[in-house]
Structure formats: C-alpha cells, structure tokens
Amino acid sequence: MTKRMGYRAWRWQALWWHHFFLLWSTIDGQTRYSIPEELKQGSVVGNLAKDLGLGLSDIFDRKLRVASEAGEQYFSVDAGKGELVVNDRIDREALCGQSASCVLPLQVVIENPLNLHRIEVEIKDINDNSPSFHTNELSLKIPETAAVGTRFPLESAEDSDVGSNSVKSYMLPKNDCFTLKMKEVEDGKIVPELVLEKPLDREKKTVHQLLLTALDGGNPVMSGTSQITITVLDVNDNYPVFDKNIYKVSLGENTAKDTFVIKITATDADEGPNADVEFSFGSRTPDSVSSVFEINSLTGDIYLKGHLDYERAASYKIEITAKDKGFPEMESHCRLQIDVVDFNDNTPEIVLTSEPQPVREDAPSGTVVALLNARDADSNNNSKVTLQLPKGSPFSLKPSFSNNYALVTSGALDRESFSEYNIEITATDSGSPPLSSKKIIPVSITDVNDNPPVFTQPSYNVYLKENGVPGSILYSVSASDLDFGENAKISYSILDSKVQDVSVSSYVYINSDNGSIYSMHSFDYEKLKVFQIQVQAKDQGSPSLSSNATVHVFILDQNDNAPAVIYPSSAALGSLSHQRMPRSAKAGHLVTKVTAVDADSGHNAWISYRLAEATDASLFTVNLYTGEVRTKRAASEQDDSSQRLLIEIKDDGEPVQSSTVTVSILLEDGLHEPILDLRQKKAAEPSKKTGRITLYLILSLASVSVLSLLTFLILAVKCIRNSRSSGSCCTRRSDCDDYKNPNRNLQIQLNTDGPIKYVEVLGGDMLSQSQSFRSCMSPMSEYSDFTLIKPSSTTDFKEVISVLDASLPDSTWTFESQQVSRKK
Numbered sequence: 001m002t003k004r005m006g007y008r009a010w011r012w013q014a015l016w017w018h019h020f021f022l023l024w025s026t027i028d029g030q031t032r033y034s035i036p037e038e039l040k041q042g043s044v045v046g047n048l049a050k051d052l053g054l055g056l057s058d059i060f061d062r063k064l065r066v067a068s069e070a071g072e073q074y075f076s077v078d079a080g081k082g083e084l085v086v087n088d089r090i091d092r093e094a095l096c097g098q099s100a101s102c103v104l105p106l107q108v109v110i111e112n113p114l115n116l117h118r119i120e121v122e123i124k125d126i127n128d129n130s131p132s133f134h135t136n137e138l139s140l141k142i143p144e145t146a147a148v149g150t151r152f153p154l155e156s157a158e159d160s161d162v163g164s165n166s167v168k169s170y171m172l173p174k175n176d177c178f179t180l181k182m183k184e185v186e187d188g189k190i191v192p193e194l195v196l197e198k199p200l201d202r203e204k205k206t207v208h209q210l211l212l213t214a215l216d217g218g219n220p221v222m223s224g225t226s227q228i229t230i231t232v233l234d235v236n237d238n239y240p241v242f243d244k245n246i247y248k249v250s251l252g253e254n255t256a257k258d259t260f261v262i263k264i265t266a267t268d269a270d271e272g273p274n275a276d277v278e279f280s281f282g283s284r285t286p287d288s289v290s291s292v293f294e295i296n297s298l299t300g301d302i303y304l305k306g307h308l309d310y311e312r313a314a315s316y317k318i319e320i321t322a323k324d325k326g327f328p329e330m331e332s333h334c335r336l337q338i339d340v341v342d343f344n345d346n347t348p349e350i351v352l353t354s355e356p357q358p359v360r361e362d363a364p365s366g367t368v369v370a371l372l373n374a375r376d377a378d379s380n381n382n383s384k385v386t387l388q389l390p391k392g393s394p395f396s397l398k399p400s401f402s403n404n405y406a407l408v409t410s411g412a413l414d415r416e417s418f419s420e421y422n423i424e425i426t427a428t429d430s431g432s433p434p435l436s437s438k439k440i441i442p443v444s445i446t447d448v449n450d451n452p453p454v455f456t457q458p459s460y461n462v463y464l465k466e467n468g469v470p471g472s473i474l475y476s477v478s479a480s481d482l483d484f485g486e487n488a489k490i491s492y493s494i495l496d497s498k499v500q501d502v503s504v505s506s507y508v509y510i511n512s513d514n515g516s517i518y519s520m521h522s523f524d525y526e527k528l529k530v531f532q533i534q535v536q537a538k539d540q541g542s543p544s545l546s547s548n549a550t551v552h553v554f555i556l557d558q559n560d561n562a563p564a565v566i567y568p569s570s571a572a573l574g575s576l577s578h579q580r581m582p583r584s585a586k587a588g589h590l591v592t593k594v595t596a597v598d599a600d601s602g603h604n605a606w607i608s609y610r611l612a613e614a615t616d617a618s619l620f621t622v623n624l625y626t627g628e629v630r631t632k633r634a635a636s637e638q639d640d641s642s643q644r645l646l647i648e649i650k651d652d653g654e655p656v657q658s659s660t661v662t663v664s665i666l667l668e669d670g671l672h673e674p675i676l677d678l679r680q681k682k683a684a685e686p687s688k689k690t691g692r693i694t695l696y697l698i699l700s701l702a703s704v705s706v707l708s709l710l711t712f713l714i715l716a717v718k719c720i721r722n723s724r725s726s727g728s729c730c731t732r733r734s735d736c737d738d739y740k741n742p743n744r745n746l747q748i749q750l751n752t753d754g755p756i757k758y759v760e761v762l763g764g765d766m767l768s769q770s771q772s773f774r775s776c777m778s779p780m781s782e783y784s785d786f787t788l789i790k791p792s793s794t795t796d797f798k799e800v801i802s803v804l805d806a807s808l809p810d811s812t813w814t815f816e817s818q819q820v821s822r823k824k
Helices: 002-018 056-061 092-096 569-573 674-684 688-722
Strands: 024-027 030-036 044-047 065-068 075-078 083-086 103-110 115-124 137-143 151-153 167-171 178-184 190-196 207-216 223-233 246-252 260-263 277-281 293-295 301-304 315-324 331-341 349-354 368-375 385-388 395-399 404-409 420-429 436-446 459-465 473-476 490-494 508-510 516-519 530-539 546-556 564-567 576-582 590-593 595-597 607-614 620-622 628-631 642-651 658-668 736-741 746-751 758-762 772-777 786-789
Touching: 030 044, 065 075, 092 115, 103 349, 115 404, 151 178, 167 178, 167 190, 178 207, 190 207, 246 260, 277 293, 293 315, 349 420, 349 436, 368 385, 368 436, 395 420, 459 473, 490 508, 564 658, 576 590, 590 658, 595 607, 607 620, 620 642
Parallel strands: 030 115, 137 223, 246 331, 459 546, 576 658
Antiparallel strands: 024 030, 044 083, 065 103, 075 083, 103 115, 151 190, 167 207, 178 190, 207 223, 260 301, 277 315, 293 301, 315 331, 349 368, 368 404, 385 420, 395 404, 420 436, 473 516, 490 530, 508 516, 530 546, 564 595, 590 628, 607 642, 620 628, 642 658, 736 746, 746 758, 758 772, 772 786
16 A cells, blocks of 8 residues: 555656646636646646736735635635645546546636636646456356357446546456457447357366456556456356347436336246346446336336436436346346436526625716626526516626626615615526526615705794803704714804804804804893804715704893983982972972983883982872973972972883982072973074974974884784784784884884883894984873984993973973994
8 A cells, every 4th residue: 555655646746747837728718727636735726816917916905816616615816926826635536527627617706896707727637546346356157158259248447537547458367268358338438358268168177267457548557456256157058138238218307206217128048947037237336326226127127216316417327137047147238328308496596706895875887796696507498597686776787707797786876765775686597497596685885975964944043031141052953964974973063254243153152063052151132132143064974065054043131221310411420400490380380300211122111200209298299101290289488498309210120120310409489480481482483493393393203103103004914924823913022013124124113012102213234233213202291202312222321412301391302312333
C-alpha cells in the first residue's frame, strides 16, 4: 500500500508540472480554466481579477465573491492578488463519474454596481485510479465437451478514470488450453473473453488456474488482477439461447409499482432437467438496479418494484443470465436496456444569486435590485422555465444568460406609500401539465428627503395677558414630516422680522426641539398690542426642506394703570387745586370740573368720580361720570369761606385702580360769575373764531356719529358671518367693538355698555403704535365736551398742552394734542 501511495504521489507531481501553465479562454463572454484534479489546497487556477478586467482594489470595494452552482465551494479568491485558488480537494471521479467532460460552473458576483460573471473550470482527469474487478476470484465451470473456439465472457474490470486513463487492455499468462480475446460492446467498452484453444480433458486436468490482468492507458500504466478458477465439467453440452442478444424497452418515470416491463425468452436444446432454464440478473448487478426491478426466475418476466426517477437514472443496462439445470450447468447471457422517459414531476426552483439590496425611493428605472437563477431538474421542455411578476409591480425581470435574471426597478418608488415590497415571483415550466412555484423576495425602500415639514395649521392666534412673567411659555407649534429617520427630524426657528423697529428675537425665543415659544420679557399692552412671529420648521435631510407658519400674538389689557388727572391743570403737577366761587352762587352752580383719563382700555378705562371728603358735604356734589363739581344748595353767610374737597377717581378694572385730587374752593363776596359775563359778551359780539370753533365742533360730533353708525353696521355683518361658529351675536373683546378701515388701518373702539363714555380711534399701523387717538364724550354733562388725546397708549400726560373746559355754557371747547413718536 505504501509503495502504491508513493507511486500515486509521483504521478501527481508529474501531472502538476505538466499542467503548471494553466490555460484560460473566453467563450461567448465566459472565462474558462483547465486544471488537473487532486491539486493541493491553495493552488492557483488563474488571475481572475485580471481576466475580468478588475483592479485589486475592486475586490474589496465591489465585494467580489465566487459561488459554485454545484453547492460545494471548491474555489476562493485571493483578495491580495486577485487569483482564483483551490479551496478544497477536487476528485473528478466523485464530481463527474464516468462523464467524458467534467466542468464546474462558477458564478462571480460583483457589487456596486451589481454584476454577474460566469466562469467554467474544466477538471482534467489524472491516472489516479487502478483498474479493479468486482471480485478478486472468478469461478468458471466448463464441460469437457466444450468445442474448441468456444468463448467464455469474463468479468470486465472497472476504472474510475476516463479517456486514456480508463481500461484499455487485458492480459492472460500463456497456457495450453486458453487464450484471451477482446470484444467491443456499445459505448466503446471492451469485454475480455476466454477462448478455448484445445479440447478439455477432465481426466487429465480438472481445474485450471489463470490470472487475468487489466491495464489502463495512463502514464505510467496501472493495473488490476483477478484470479480465474476453471472447473472442467462433464455431460450437459447445450447452452440456453436467447431470442435476442439485446432487449430494449422505455418506461415513463411515473410508471406505477408492480407494472410489467418485458418478458425475456431463452431455450435449451437439451432435454429434461438440462433443458429447464432459470433466469436471473447478472452477478454484478448493482443494488440500484435490483432495488427497482425484479425478474421471475421461471418465466423471465421483469416487473417494476421500485420508483423510477429520470433525474437520478435516465437509463438502466441490466445483464440477464439464463442457466439450465443440467450437470454441469450451462448458462448464457443477454443485455436489457431500459430507458426512462422524463415526466414533469419537478417544480421549478428560484435561487437567489445575490441577496436583494435596499433601493432608494428616487432610484432610476433599471436599477438592479437582486440577481437570481431559475432551475428545473426535468429535461427538454419540462426544464424550460419562465418567470412572471405581479401586474402593477414597479419591478421587472431582465434576462441575462443560462436562466439567470436581474430584478430591476421599472417604475417610480415612494417610501411614504410603500416602505417595503414583498415581490412574489412565479416560476412556471413548459411541461404538460405545467408546474409552478413561487418565491417572495423582500425589498426595502430607503428614504429620500422629498417631503417638507407640515404645520398642523398655517397660522396660529395667541392671546397673552400683559405683564406676564418673562420666560413663560406663549404657545407650542407643531409640525410633522412624512419622511423617515434624519429626514423626519424637525428643528424649529424664528425668522427674523421687526416689531417696532426691533428684532422679534428680542421679544421671544423658541425651543428648536419641540416648537415651544417663550417670552423674553413681560409685555405692556399700552406699548404693544399685537405682533406676529414667523416660525420655520426645517428637517435634517440633505438637502433640508422647510415650511413656515405665522403666529399672531395679541396682548390682552390688564388694569395696571391708575386714572391720571389732566384737569384742573394744577392737579396734574401736584395734588391741590384752588378754585373760587361767589357766595351768591345758587344751587347747581358749576364750580369746576375734574377731568381724568386712564391709559388702559375697555372696562379698565371707564372712570367714575366720587366725593370722598368735604368740609361741608351738604354744599357740593360731584357727577359720577363727568367729574363736574356743582353746588347742591345756595351758599349762605354761615358757610366757611374756605372749602376743601377730596375727590376720588376710580376705573372699572379688576382690581380697581384709583387716584385722588384735592380741590380748595374759596367763597368770596361780590365775585361775579365770569362765565356768565363771557357768555353775554360772546353772545353780543360773536367773532369769526367762535363761529369757526363751533363749526369744528359740529363737524367732529357729526363724524363721530357717522363712525359710530358705520361701526354698528359692520359689527352686524360680522355677527351674521360668525353666527354659525359662535353662540353669541358678537364677540366682545375688552367690552369694546372694533372697526378697522382696510384702507387706513383705522380701528374704532366704542363702549356699548350703558351710556357712551368714550370712543377710541386707533389709526395707522397696529404694530408701530403710532397715529393713535382717543376721544372721550360725556353725554351726562350739561354741556357737550370732546377731548382728543394722542396717542392713547402713553401714560405721560405732562406734555398735554391744553384741555377742553366744558364749563363754558356756549359749548366753547378747546382742542388739546400731544405729539408722540411716529413710525419713521
């Protein structure tokens, strides 16, 4: 055994040097290599990277890998050199058996972009197997009456090698009675036959020992031997004779068990027991045959006892022996060939050559997703496979070669509609009836930033009380993004804009993560009534997408201003006002009028007057709404000449804000009423100035009346429009009705609760807080009065130039104005 192994090693080395320079060729776009079998692991097959036109860096970058269609991974790629090397022992006989050609197909998969190359490696046979006989000893029984020239078939030797390395000849040592002849049968195979050269004489020699040697055609030649023992028999001298030397029959692979196959017939010219023939399979019949077929020894009928499988064995060649019962026994042989007809009993199979790759939703049509192969173990039309995809699928199959396909995109993809596709591919063969199978390939769609963030509403209205705590939250805006991952992460920011010539970022800031808007400081309604914020929501995609929303912030008035006295003018500078009145004054005499304003709005600006303290409370009274100080009765000599009044002025807010003014009244004898003299003088001597002032007063009152009427009409229209969404006729805000002139941004605020105490006229830009006016009327007064103050939002009344004194009986009025900063 050791000598034989050394011999094989020597032959292997010789073949290795013989095949040192391996050949490769490209046929129809395929690369082909040829190597001998039994190469050592790590032996180089060829430079695969060079032959495919790839650089060494492409092996790593494009993830080059080799897949064997045979299942076993016999080869691998040396990533450092790009060479295809042997990965495992290759035994040609185990792979291809007796096939004349042995080719291993390989698939080379390259990614980025995905591509598939097919290469073939031809495995050349080396003479590494010696011829061998089925048995080391063969026994023959030959009657002595056998005629010279009779041929006795011998067992053929088997050699796992093919071609020139297979069995080529047989050799028999020289002897007196027998020679060796060769008989060629189908497929070019030779069978040794023992030929009787001289008559046998059992009385001289009963047993003959011969050594049969089988030689192959390899270099060096290898051989195998079998010992032949020949026993010379007497009497029975006729052999059974078959009616055919070769029987042929075809069976469908779906033939049922116990089906009759064929009847073998043989006759014997002898008589009696010597003519009784028994049939059997040859002594060398393999189990793969005897497990499928059986023969009736008496009748020669052959039946199917197992299952036929065309894919396992397409044909059976069986040796049939017919033996008589004479003494000695005489036997003859024939051959039965059974061809299996393929039946479409194998469903097609879909095999993924490469795993499916994730696809971007903006991938163009034709993008390769996966590579696959369709197979069917049947033959002819039964093995032809067609693939189909469901209708409406955004994918298609692009055929390549040898039933290889590429799954590619064929339509637009949208991850927001379908984030993953389970592609069902149906494979159908061309058999009758056709068989089919299905395979589901999951393909995930990766996100592309193609959707901007969307706010829950395009604009927001926020109502905020003035004097709030700095840093408190004003409102939280929210936006959503249909994209995924980083493309759906949203950050919020405030776009730069101006509020009263100051950046809006000085007033508020926003949490970039959750959209919460916070105040930077407290707000003063008297300085800022409304402003707007432009909020931007931006995702983190590349490129990023964004959208904007507007937040309108309305400042709600709080009662944070106490009434301020603007008349008597001395009270504006101090707390004491000195007035004089004649002691002869009658009841109802107008002593003076206290005028005050409140910088707040609505109910918070409604002012009432009350006499808090007095030297003689029975002598004077103060009008609740107008602040007029009048006598309740006629003054008398007993009244003190110096009267002191403390007047409290309160607004209607919550909590109530108030202020006081002290009026000192001096009662004098002989003092005339200047107001009466002035009336008489003016009545007697009207002037152009008085007429002009009267005209202005009439026009002003008429304008206010028209504006009031127009306001009520507009409010009525708004009530009708809003009646569906609100339960009340009108929405009251700070107990005032607003009117805005679309052309001049004019806003009128009228008190509608009880007697009209004032009318606010706000003109110009709301955000600039300029061009703002307030007019106050006192219909409860005996005389009409009209006070116009500009602006209404300021609390600095020290700059007031003049005030209308309604104490003049002829409705004489003064016009007072205050200049404030205007928007540049």
